[in-house]
Amino acid sequence: MNAGIRRIGVQCRVLAVAGVMCALSLFTACHRTPDEQQIRQAIESAASAARGNDAKGVLAVVSDDFTGNDGDFDKRELGQMLALRALRQDRTGVLIGPISFEHKSLPRTRSGGDRIVATFRLTLTGGKAGELLPDQVKVYDMTTAWRREGGEWRCYDASWSR
DSSP states (O other): OOHHHHHHHHHHHHHHHHHHHHHHHHHHHHHHHHHHHHHHHHHHHHHHHHHOOOOHHTTEEEEEOOOOOTTTTEEHHHHHHHHHHHHHHEEEEEOOOOOOEEEEOOOTTTTOSEEEEEEEEEEEEEEEETOOOEEOOOOOOOEEEEEETEEEEEEEEEEEOO
């Protein structure tokens, strides 16, 4: 009889562990990274790519119809500027200040209606490779507009001022 009770005890423990694992897998499957965190990660990813002169990495978070400073700048021009910096082997230091978020709800369109505006201070330092100290420091107040495209948040508009 003791063997039967032990076997039931073992089976109960196995079932309990399996139940906990199922609950954890359901929690992680249902848990979604908050939109603000996804955008923060995209901004940090672009900053890291800029530090490494990786134009494709920066452009990965930018929408195809991106515009900057009220249409003065588009995705192609951004890519050209980043490629030129990489060819010159310039060092780029990128510091991102605290990011604040504002949700905007627009009428539903084919690309969705949710938009988020992220604002932050961007500090860029630059100079030629091999120099000890940067020869340039520029600080910009950034306002970036984001929308979800294919499950990913992409920056479709940005404005900046010194």
